Amino acid sequence: MLFLLILLLSLLAQFFLPWWSIAVVCFGVAFLRAHRGGQAFLAGFGAIALSWLGAALFWHLVTDGLLSSRVAALLTIHSPWLLMAATVLIGGTVGGISALSGFFFRKALR
Amino acid sequence: MKWVKALLATLLTVLLVYALNRTYGIVPALGPFLSPYEGFWRSGSDDDFSSQELSLAGLRAPVQVRFDSLRVPHVFAQNNHDLYFAQGYLTAKDRLWQMEFMTHAAAGRLSEIIGDRALEMDRYQRRMGMMTSARKSLAKMMADPESQAVLEAYTAGVNAYIRQLPAGEYPFEYKLLHYAPEPWTPLKIALLLKMLAYDMTGSSDDLRMTNNLRKYGAQVVNDLFPDYPFREEPIVPVGTPLDFTPLPVPPTPQEFVAGLAFHTLERQKPENLGSNNWAVSGSRTANGYPLLASDPHLGLSLPSIWHVVQLHAPGINAYGVIIPGAPGVGIGFNEQIAWGMTNVGADVLDWYEIRFRDQKRQEYWHHNQWKPVRREVEAIKVKGGKTVLDTVLYTHHGPVAYLPHEKAFKKTSTPTGHALRWTAHDNQNELKALYLVNRASNYQQFRQALTTWAAPAFNFVYADARNISIVSNGLYPLKWPGQGKFLLDGTNPAHDWHGWVPMDQVPQVFNPARGFVSSANQTPVSPQDYPYYLGSSFAGYERSARINERLSAMTQATPDSFRVLQTDNYSYVPKNVLPTLLRLIDQNTLSTNQKKAYQLLSTWNYQFNAQSVAPSVFEEWWQQLARAIWADDFPPATLKAPARDRLVQMILQEPNARWYDDMTTPQKETLALLANTTFRQVADSLSTGQPEQWQWGHAKNSSINHMAQLPGFGQKLFAGGSANSINALSGSHGPSWRMVVQMGPQVQAWGVYPGGQSGNPGSKFYDNLLHDWQAGKLHRMLFLKSVQDQPAATSVHWTLTKD
Structure with missing residues (x-):
């Protein structure tokens, strides 16, 4: 539930707002709806990771991976799939940590 | 808690x-x-390229654009304003980052986007007066109503594109460097023209030549650095009579040797900066109409240096290439004429030794009086740092690039304490020249158009249905013979430039009896046939000799003959020296491997083909031999070694010259000894390493890189050619655009360039032509007659309407 909510809201936010809106969404949704720390982190991490994985995969495929391969070479990792993993990890980490802090904040207020 | x-x-x-x-x-x-919602992941997408209608504020009437299969836009506008507006919009769509980056580099503003690592480069641009000169140049262009209208319309078009571009769709490089495009301005167009002048003429040997003079004296220098080469085939055929009354040439003042300059920072003339162009008259072609070819050689980079466009409006139907960010067509053709350029390479940049009154440097000595120094403060913004203020000192000669105590950028060659005198600071209206050339329909109009083309001076090749010509056109200072070969005396008014070679007296050749014209950066005209001194270090004659040899043999030339000639890998350098050098080799004492190398060279046909090994062996040997002969006498850090032409002459005619002896050893070296030692070294190294590495295509190590040198965004090249072959691919330098035009009632043209129309590294059109370019293929250029001309290959159709 928490996961789905973050996924939907962060998708919506990212179509119009800068990338860091994911932190605001995760923080807010976890603040309102999370019950446990682990649950908040996993939901934030998973939802953002999935939303970034989906979009990155989509663009990678429709562009035949031309640019992602070049960027992978530029960053000296030489594999667009590793680049995608790094992308997902970074997005997920921001999502997880911001959701966790939203949950902690709520707990502190109670 | x-x-x-x-x-x-x-x-x-x-x-x-x-x-x-x-x-x-x-x-x-x-x-x-x-982030795949705003970051690079989505930058690769450009496949949504389909017919559409766009409404753009600023247009006056609808504009039709048809894109062909190479994605070249064919623009049909109803007036000039809309034509250049649309060109600006479409160029920005393809190349926004590149055009802005180039103008930032020219203006000395790279620190703004990449931080203080670019500071010295920026300072150098400012010290060379690039920004100041671009501003003055802009004022000159804006004073002409036609040029002003073009500048403003093009600028409005670029800005119409930038305005509607959401941050998520910024070109990749903006995302990488984390910045945003700024509005385009007419000043940026002026900067691009200055950058062109800098690339072509912003180098000199004056400092090293002065060092030579100080070390060896006038006699040796005159012998080793003659004003006219040993072998030459000038652009104007030898013996062509003058058709004008020349101006008097300034008298040669007493010999002057500049004081020791502690420098650094002269940008040396790159030897392989060259281009070819030629045309043959109808008497030599299969269909009876002239044929023209042009292939400018430049530092190759991606996105491609050129953007291809067809521009159609009342009074103009022109097709060709232009540097992205500048309006019009640079090299191309219209329904009546075709034209192309090669660099002249005349000496239009000189350095004057300045005597300041004192350490305050507020006055300098000239013409027996103290004259005021003008100061201009340049503000260099630095990303993540403070703005750096830099004061540039100006004399009437020009800017003092570096003060005597300063350390210059690129430490090996610009004189400090010297003022720069350079034609790029003498502003003319080059934009107007292009505007008129694009619309010219005959030779008179073409020549008239060129009168406002000052810098860089180009050998403009020309053809229409009946005539062919080459004009070495540009602004040349009126000099005494040899003026500016060395550093000049900034206190002596006799050393100033005294006026200009009149524009109607520049070297030119029109419908010569031999039935062809050609240029490959060689000396434009023999001093015996021309009253003015233009310079003394033009490109070697080898490419022109090969072009002329082949053109003389053509009687039924077709566009394909020209395609083959443009990709010709033959070189006159080994033809002229290799037999003599091989005769010097003592064959009896060669090892088996050395004998193999000898065999390879003695059976070589002098073609620098990609798969051959002989060119690699020759090139390596020739470089090592030249180093062995000159490096002791002319160490490259401070002195300039004689040109290849002089070395060839010495090897062929002066077997006992003093220069063969290595000064650093007690024994006396001879040419034969050096030739044998260097040959053996090269031959021995041939047996080491992978055999494929010795294939010329690998050994020459050619590549085409991204403009910002991003790893992974360029490509290694495997192709033939050499600096002195017509196919002048060497390192990252080479033919940046190959064009062949068949004149006549229906002008037809073919072309190719290393790259593609798109500047997007994720697009198929980023480098789609690279392969064909390497393979020496040309593509037929679709030259549409009117907006009703709608071949199937132009199925993508945009309508731009006013908002």
Whole structure:
């Protein structure tokens, strides 16, 4: 539930707002709806990771991976799939940590 | 405790977001860069390229654009304003980052986007007066109503594109470097023209030549650095009579040797900066109409240096290439004429030794009086740092690039304490020249158009249905013979430039009896046939000799004969020296491997083909031999070694010259000894390493890189050619655009360039022509007659309407 909510809201936010809106969404949704720390982190991490994985995969495929391969070479990792993993990890980490802090904040207020 | 946890976690979130939202030197801001909703992932997409209608504020009437299969836009506008507006819009769509980056580089503004690592480069641009000169040049262009209208319409078109571009769709490089495009301005167009002048003429040997003079004296220098080469085939055929009354040439003042300059920073003339162009008259072609070819050689980079466009409006139907960011067509053709350029390479940049009154440097000595120094403060903004203020000192000669105590950028060659005198600071209206050339329909109009083309001076090849011509056109200072070969005396008015070669007296050849014209950066005209001194270090004659040899043999030339000639890998350098050098080799004492190398060279046909090994062996040997002969006498850090032409002459005619002896050893070296030693070294190294590495295509190590040198965004090249072959691919230098035009009632043209129309590294059109270019193929250029002309290959159709 928490996961789905973050996924939907962060998708919506990212179509119009800068990338860091994911932190605001995760923080807010976890603040309102999370019950446990682990649950908040996993939901934030998973939802953002999935939303970034989906979009990155989509663009990678429709562009035949031309640019992602070049960027992978530029960053000296030489594999667009590793680049995608790094992308997902970074997005997920921001999502997880911001959701966790939203949950902690709520707990502190109670 | 709960609060501590909450605050710590929140702080961590904020820090993480902050850390991911900023750049670290060249490391991109990972958050926005990697986010697939705004970052690079989506930058690769350009397949939504389909017919559409766009409404753009600023247009006056609808504009039709048809894109062909190479994605060349064919623009049909109803007036000039809309034509250049649309060109600006379409160029920005393809090349926005590139055009802005080039103008930032020219203006000395790279520090703004990449930080203080570019500071010295920026300072150098400012010291060379690039920005000041671009501003003056802009004022000159804006004073002409036609040029002003073009500048403003093009600028409005670029800005119409930038305005509607959401941040998520910025070109890739903006995302990588984490910045945003700024509005385009007419000044940027002026900067691009200055950059062109800098690339073509912003180098000199004056400092090293002065060092030579000080070390060896006038006699040796005159012998080793003659004003006219040993072998030459000038652009104007020898013996062509003058058709004008020349101006008097300034008298040669007493010999002057500049004081020791502690320098650095002269940008040396790159030897392989060259281009070819030629045309043959109808008497030599299969269909009876002239044929024209042009292939400018430049530092190759991606996005491609050129953008191809067809521009059609009342009074103009022109097709060709232009540097992205500048309006019009640079090299191309229209329904009546075709034209192309090669660099002249005349000496239009000189340095004057300045005597300041004192350490305050507010006055300098000239013509027996103290004259005031003008100061201009340049503000260089630095990303992630403070703005750097830099004061540039101006004399009537020009800017003092570096003060005597300063250390110059690129430490090996510009004189410090010297003022720069350079034609790029003498402004003319080059934009107007292109505007009129694009619309010219005969030779008179073409020549008239060129009168406002000052810098860089180009050998303009020309053809129409009946005539062919080459004009070495540009602004040349009126000099005494040899003026500016060495550093000049800034206190002596006799050393100033005294006026200009009149524009109607520049070297030219029109419908010569031999039935062809050609240029390959060689001396434009023999001093016996021309009253003015233009310079003394033009490109070697080898490419022109090969072009002329082949053209003389053509009687039924077709466009394909020209295609073959443009990709010709033959070189006159080994033809002229190799037999003599091989005769010097003592064959009896060669090892088996050395004998193999000898065999390879003695059976070589002098073609620098990609698969051959002989060119690699020759090139390596020739370089080593030249180094062995000159490096002791003319160490490259301070002195300039004689040109290849002089070395060839010495090897062929002066077997006992003093220069063969290596001064650093007690024994006396001879040419034969040096030839044998260097040959054996090269031959021995041939047996080491992978055999494929010795294939010329690998050994020459050619590549085409991204303009910002991004790893992974360029490509290694495997192709034939050499600096002195017509196919002048060497290192990252080479033919940047190959064009062949068949004149006549229906002008037809073919072309190719290393790259593609798109500047997007994720697009198929980023480098789609690279392969064909390497393979020496040309593509038929679709030259549409009118907006009703709608071949199937132009199925993508845009209508631009006013908002």
